[in-house]
Amino acid sequence: MSRPMRTIEVDDEVFAYLQRHGEPLVDSPNDVLRRLLLNGATPPADQARRPGALMYILEAGLLQPGDELEHHQPRLRQTHTAKVTADGWVELPDGRAFPRPSPALKVQTGSEINGWGQYTHVRSGRRLQELRNEASIPAGPEEGS
Known part of the structure; x- marks a missing residue:
């Protein structure tokens, strides 16, 4: 089942960040955003992170x-x-x-x-x-x- 796709615009700095955190020729910008925002991965460096479960x-x-x-x-x-x-x-x-x-x-x-x-x-x-x-x-x- 495919999900509907939305178009968003990002500036050059955000796009460069997505490129640095993606696997070339494998990840789309959506894949990187999904991994960073929805999978519980490390927050961006400018955000303090709370103590982990360990x-x-x-x-x-x-x-x-x-x-x-x-x-x-x-x-x-x-x-x-x-x-x-x-x-x-x-x-x-x-x-x-x-x-x-x-x-x-x-x-x-x-x-x-x-x-x-x-x-x-x-x-x-x-x-x-x-x-x-x-x-x-x-x-x-x-x-x-």
Whole structure:
């Protein structure tokens, strides 16, 4: 099902920004805007970002900034990695950062997936969900996010 397309005008500076954040010959300006605005990716540098969902686990001392996270897909023979930022976000190897694990892992795998249950903290060998439970962080309305 195709969505209706609207025409918008952007100035040269915005267009250059879209080009810098798109994959050449793959992404359209709409793809870049969709990824940046709708997928929970890192806000523009001029906007302060709120602490991410991992912040409470960092404060509990169960994670450290720079710690690596991994998700293995044995059938596909793929391993996805990410790092924990000092403000509790999940940062992908390409520099994109997400406030919650599930949207980050969705970008890496291409499908809806529970990042809390699937990312493993490399240093401890434990799932993020286990660390969240130990830090006594309530799951809240976005259990799987």
